[in-house]
Amino acid sequence: MSLRRWTVTLLAALVALFTIAPLLWMLSVSFMARGEAAQFPPPLLPGDPTLDNYRALFGSFGIGHFLINSLLVSTLATLLALFFTIPAGYAFAKLRFRGRDATFRLLVAALVVPGQIGMLPLFLELKAMGLVNSYAGALVPWLAGIFGIFLVRQYCLTIPDEMLEAARIDGASEAQILRRIVLPLLSPIIVTLALFVFLGSWNDFMWPLIILADQDLYTLPVALAAMSREHVQDNELMMAGAVVTTLPVLVLFLALQRFYLSGLTTGSVKG
Amino acid sequence: MTGVGRPGEARAGWAMSAPALAAILAFFVVPAIGSLFLSFTDFDIYALADLDNLRFVGFQNYERLVANPLFWKAMTNSLLFVAIGTPFIVALSLFAALLINSRWLKWRPVWRVALFAPYVTTLVATAVVWRYLLHTRYGLVNYLLSLVGIAPVDWLGSPTASLPAILIFVGWKTFGYSMIIFLAALQTVPRELDEAARIDGAGWFTRLRHVTLPAIAPTVLLVSVLTVAAMFQLFAEPYVMTQGGPAQSTVTILYFMYEEGFKWWNLGSGAAVAFLLFLCILAVTLVQLRLARRSGAI
Numbered sequence: 045m046s047l048r049r050w051t052v053t054l055l056a057a058l059v060a061l062f063t064i065a066p067l068l069w070m071l072s073v074s075f076m077a078r079g080e081a082a083q084f085p086p087p088l089l090p091g092d093p094t095l096d097n098y099r100a101l102f103g104s105f106g107i108g109h110f111l112i113n114s115l116l117v118s119t120l121a122t123l124l125a126l127f128f129t130i131p132a133g134y135a136f137a138k139l140r141f142r143g144r145d146a147t148f149r150l151l152v153a154a155l156v157v158p159g160q161i162g163m164l165p166l167f168l169e170l171k172a173m174g175l176v177n178s179y180a181g182a183l184v185p186w187l188a189g190i191f192g193i194f195l196v197r198q199y200c201l202t203i204p205d206e207m208l209e210a211a212r213i214d215g216a217s218e219a220q221i222l223r224r225i226v227l228p229l230l231s232p233i234i235v236t237l238a239l240f241v242f243l244g245s246w247n248d249f250m251w252p253l254i255i256l257a258d259q260d261l262y263t264l265p266v267a268l269a270a271m272s273r274e275h276v277q278d279n280e281l282m283m284a285g286a287v288v289t290t291l292p293v294l295v296l297f298l299a300l301q302r303f304y305l306s307g308l309t310t311g312s313v314k315g
Numbered sequence: 316m317t318g319v320g321r322p323g324e325a326r327a328g329w330a331m332s333a334p335a336l337a338a339i340l341a342f343f344v345v346p347a348i349g350s351l352f353l354s355f356t357d358f359d360i361y362a363l364a365d366l367d368n369l370r371f372v373g374f375q376n377y378e379r380l381v382a383n384p385l386f387w388k389a390m391t392n393s394l395l396f397v398a399i400g401t402p403f404i405v406a407l408s409l410f411a412a413l414l415i416n417s418r419w420l421k422w423r424p425v426w427r428v429a430l431f432a433p434y435v436t437t438l439v440a441t442a443v444v445w446r447y448l449l450h451t452r453y454g455l456v457n458y459l460l461s462l463v464g465i466a467p468v469d470w471l472g473s474p475t476a477s478l479p480a481i482l483i484f485v486g487w488k489t490f491g492y493s494m495i496i497f498l499a500a501l502q503t504v505p506r507e508l509d510e511a512a513r514i515d516g517a518g519w520f521t522r523l524r525h526v527t528l529p530a531i532a533p534t535v536l537l538v539s540v541l542t543v544a545a546m547f548q549l550f551a552e553p554y555v556m557t558q559g560g561p562a563q564s565t566v567t568i569l570y571f572m573y574e575e576g577f578k579w580w581n582l583g584s585g586a587a588v589a590f591l592l593f594l595c596i597l598a599v600t601l602v603q604l605r606l607a608r609r610s611g612a613i
Binding site (some may be wrong): 166286 | 323324325326327328329331332334335336338339341342343344345346347348349350352353358363411414415417419420421422425426427428429430431432433435436437438439440441443444445446447448452453454455458487491492495496499544547548550551554555558569572573576577582585586589590592593596597600
């Protein structure tokens with residue numbers, strides 16, 4: 045009995061080592077002196093921990109600028125996505141209107157079409173609108189989040205109709221019902237959705253790479269990819285860059301993991 | 316069941332869903348359909364400068380693609396990613412889910428988060444990290460292999476090792492997502508069922524095959540379908556780790572589409588690639604659904 049407990053737990057610890065070790069190693073190397081990681085066997089801990097790499101990143105490489113860009117794009121993407129998605133998800137769940145169910149079925153079917161299919165025409169469309177090489181262009185895909193609508197709708201279905209009816213009888217308008225009664229009830233799913241969009245837009249690479257040509261506008265992943273092509277040999281510097289890029293979202297996830305993980309299963313398991 | 320509500324309710328319903336629906340139409344539906352139209356034109360850098368240069372060319376883009384060896388290379392690579400990556404990642408995540416779901420496990424929440432964490436990291440950042448982990452001379456992976464007497468592997472520099480190397484990274488990064496979905500399904504399997512089989516003397520593998528797997532069959536199908544789609548959509552991994560090389564061994568369909576469209580500005584041809592990618596994902600998904608139906612999984 046006890047042996048079994050230890051075997052299973054040890055096995056889980058081994059798998060966790062496989063998932064976490066690369067992240068710890070990234071952090072460790074980011075504090076090493078230049079060239080220190082390029083040895084065999086690879087050192088696990090910095091001999092003399094230094095902040096030089098971070099100094100260089102924020103100094104001559106100006107990574108602070110890209111960090112601010114990323115913060116700006118992800119915050120705007122999150123706010124816009126919430127603004128577009130929440131009313132729609134609620135309407136699809138609770139308001140009866142003609143064509144609602146047919147439209148929703150079409151949306152669910154469209155979930156299987158990957159966004160990359162339309163990337164080239166979307167680029168041309170935005171070019172015609174003058175939005176290429178602007179944050180407006182980078183934000184556009186986050187307005188069209190079908191998954192978010194689906195998520196909010198599933199959650200809204202659990203709101204009892206009687207509650208909304210009572211508010212209607214009291215003379216509340218539909219907009220007031222959404223704002224005063226529904227929104228407070230939705231706070232857990234709003235956190236989940238905000239987290240999904242913030243992390244998704246922060247980590248997104250292909251679309252910003254295509255739409256942002258101007259180096260000043262780069263988000264962190266695009267800047268890091270460009271940097272990694274120029275500084276292949278600078279392990280320690282690149283690891284510090286990777287830490288700056290991924291640490292914010294990793295911390296955000298760890299702080300709010302309950303909301304993130306529950307959202308994953310709402311979206312995928314029936315019933 | 317959708318009796319139409321009072322006029323105020325219907326009006327509010329449309330008003331609240333209209334902004335999102337308009338955005339989906341403009342930035343998702345129109346481009347997706349536009350891809351098909353674009354693929355029948357010779358849209359290139361000249362048309363980009365002046366639309367008068369745009370011509371309708373029928374199936375020429377497709378004909379040219381079929382004659383292009385790099386297109387077939389990309390197709391083959393992506394199919395290899397699907398064929399090797401899907402079973403690898405599904406098995407890895409199922410194994411991890413069984414482990415985390417085990418009644419003998421201590422400190423379950425800790426392991427669950429630790430195993431899931433790579434999924435939320437920034438792909439470009441961790442791809443950079445893995446490029447160093449897989450370094451031939453200084454990489455931690457080759458160091459660990461050397462401890463068990465395996466000679467250094469030129470992971471990202473050899474055309475035969477590059478695809479498995481990227482798959483190791485992709486597996487590390489994504490298995491946690493499928494694991495969480497498997498875990499949710501496993502929690503619906505009654506413990507008594509497994510317990511009864513155990514008392515009857517069934518071993519771990521027999522119970523997995525005859526009790527657990529049949530109970531979660533629809534989830535296995537769902538995870539496989541999602542993984543196939545993900546394997547067809549690899550782009551940033553080869554972009555950061557290998558730039559498609561060595562010897563084009565990691566050029567994926569999406570990487571090829573990116574280069575056609577945004578490096579050479581052959582947008583007509585790129586759109587044809589995008590449409591073919593969609594057909595590939597659709598075809599493999601339909602085959603999976605059919606296999607699942609035949610085996611009685613759904």
